Amino acid sequence: MPLGEVTILLADDEPLVRSGLRAILESEDDLVVVGEAADGAEVPSAVGRLRPDLVLMDVRMPRIDGIEATRRLLAGVGPHPKVLVVTTFENDEYVYEALRAGASGFVLKRAPAEEIVQTIRTTMTGDALVFPRAIRSLAETYGPPPDNAVARAGLTDREQDVLRLVAAGRSNAEIAAELYLGVETVKTHVAAILAKLGARDRTQAAIAAYESGFVRPERH
Numbered sequence: 001m002p003l004g005e006v007t008i009l010l011a012d013d014e015p016l017v018r019s020g021l022r023a024i025l026e027s028e029d030d031l032v033v034v035g036e037a038a039d040g041a042e043v044p045s046a047v048g049r050l051r052p053d054l055v056l057m058d059v060r061m062p063r064i065d066g067i068e069a070t071r072r073l074l075a076g077v078g079p080h081p082k083v084l085v086v087t088t089f090e091n092d093e094y095v096y097e098a099l100r101a102g103a104s105g106f107v108l109k110r111a112p113a114e115e116i117v118q119t120i121r122t123t124m125t126g127d128a129l130v131f132p133r134a135i136r137s138l139a140e141t142y143g144p145p146p147d148n149a150v151a152r153a154g155l156t157d158r159e160q161d162v163l164r165l166v167a168a169g170r171s172n173a174e175i176a177a178e179l180y181l182g183v184e185t186v187k188t189h190v191a192a193i194l195a196k197l198g199a200r201d202r203t204q205a206a207i208a209a210y211e212s213g214f215v216r217p218e219r220h
Contacts, residue, residue: 005030006124009046011037011069012058012086017109021056021086024113031120040069047073052081054120057103059087059094067097074102074200082201084123084130096138104203105130129202132169139210146213153196160214162189167206167215 008025010018010033018036025031035050037043041064043055055073059066070083085098085106095106107119107130122130129135155163158179165175172190176183190202199205209215 005032006054006120007032007034007050007052008120009033009035009037009043009050009052009055009081011040011043011046011055011061011066013038013061014058017058017086021116024116025120027113028117031117040064040066043069044073047081054082054084054124056086056107056120057083057098059085059092059098059106065094066103067094067101070098070103071101080200082123084120090131090134093142096142099135099138099203099207102200102204104201106134126201128171128174129166129169129206132167132206135203135206136167136210139207143207143211146211148212149197149208150212150214153193155193155196159189159193159196162186163193163205163209164215166190166193166202167209 008031010021012018012021022033025033034052035046037046040061043057047055057066057070061069066085073083074080083103085095085103086109087095087106088109090108099106104123105119107116119130122128150163161179162175165178170178172183172186175181176186179186193199193205194201197205197208199208
């Protein structure tokens with residue numbers, strides 16, 4: 001469904017990266033770059049001033065990196081923008097820590113322009129997990145020992161079914177088809193899961209599913 005205009009803050013210490021991202025985004029009618037930050041320390045004040053819908057956050061920056069900047073940005077009373085981490089390497093502990101800090105997903109700096117744009121749109125709709133296989137791999141490699149968070153959340157049997165499919169990267173429509181439910185019913189279940197887990201979005205719910213041992217990453 002149409003998103004309407006999405007306002008974006010670019011946070012990266014490399015001017016060439018920021019200019020490249022700006023060129024990609026400004027070629028799209030619905031994506032508007034409202035500002036830039038050259039360091040993680042600049043992000044909270046820039047967000048407070050510009051109120052973007054999304055921050056494209058470089059995971060490695062001087063002074064304050066993308067992990068700590070994400071943590072500070074999402075602390076306290078909202079509303080908060082979504083954070084999409086921009087990284088050079090997919091299988092990177094920094095990326096996983098940024099996701100644990102509250103980022104909604106990540107995108108590679110070398111990704112094609114159309115993939116960057118699609119990742120932003122998927123992140124903003126919140127209808128499906130971004131790069132579920134990569135998140136599963138990161139959880140397998142860098143996740144802490146199981147903490148039973150999902151067991152403590154008191155999910156119903158149906159909510160558990162939905163959470164397994166959310167962690168697998170299924171969209172609401174795909175979950176509805178697989179479980180023979182209406183899409184609106186799935187949305188209700190997802191909202192209940194997020195509330196019970198204290199998760200901001202599907203990414204945080206998937207991480208909780210892996211870190212609790214509720215869903216186990218596949219071993220390769």
